[in-house]
Amino acid sequence: xxxxxxxxxKPLGAVRLGEGIKVANRRAEMWAIMREWLKGGSIPDDxxxxxxxxxxxxxxxxxxxxxxxxxxxxxxRGLASPDDGDGLALTFAVPVLPSFQxxxxxxxxxxxxxxRTGY
Numbered sequence: 001x002x003x004x005x006x007x008x009x010k011p012l013g014a015v016r017l018g019e020g021i022k023v024a025n026r027r028a029e030m031w032a033i034m035r036e037w038l039k040g041g042s043i044p045d046d047x048x049x050x051x052x053x054x055x056x057x058x059x060x061x062x063x064x065x066x067x068x069x070x071x072x073x074x075x076x077r078g079l080a081s082p083d084d085g086d087g088l089a090l091t092f093a094v095p096v097l098p099s100f101q102x103x104x105x106x107x108x109x110x111x112x113x114x115x116r117t118g119y
Contacts, residue, residue, distance in 0.1 A: 003093060003094050005026060005030075005090060005093045006026060007025065007026055007027035007086075008025050008026070008027070009025060009026045010025070010026070011023050011024075011025060011026055011028070011029035012026070012029065012095075013029075014095045015029075015033055015095055017029070017032050017033070017036070018036070021066070022063070022064060022065040022066065023065055023066045023067075024061050024063070024065040024066060024067040025067070026093070027068055027086070027089070028058070028065070028066045028067060028068050030089040030090065030092045030093055031056075031068060031085075031089050032066065033089075033092040034088060034089045034091075034092050037092065038053075043088065046084070048084050049084045049085065049088065051079075051080075052080075052082035052083070052084045052085030052086075052088075053082075053085050053088075055074065055079045055080075055082060055085075056068055056069050056074065056082050056085065057069040057073075
């Protein structure tokens with residue numbers, strides 16, 4: 001199914017982001033989840049994606065929630081819109097439950113996904 005994602009919408013809050021981490025919107029939430037996943041995940045050796053992932057800055061709003069830099073501000077700093085980074089972040093828009101597979105003995109085994117994040 002196709003799921004619409006409003007970057008400026010409220011965070012789902014379906015994934016625990018870590019002690020004291022609060023996010024202002026869905027975009028910040030997806031990037032925070034992606035950041036945790038990247039600690040053990042793997043991405044292609046792609047310079048455009050790498051630039052997107054390290055080029056964006058963040059700050060905090062009045063509620064002490066993480067807020068990512070606006071694309072207009074990145075453009076003013078001479079950086080391109082982080083389209084590839086946002087594309088990767090979108091893969092974390094909806095939590096996915098760990099799947100289970102049957103082995104030869106009809107046992108169930110975990111597929112290795114992180115039980116905390118579902119990724």
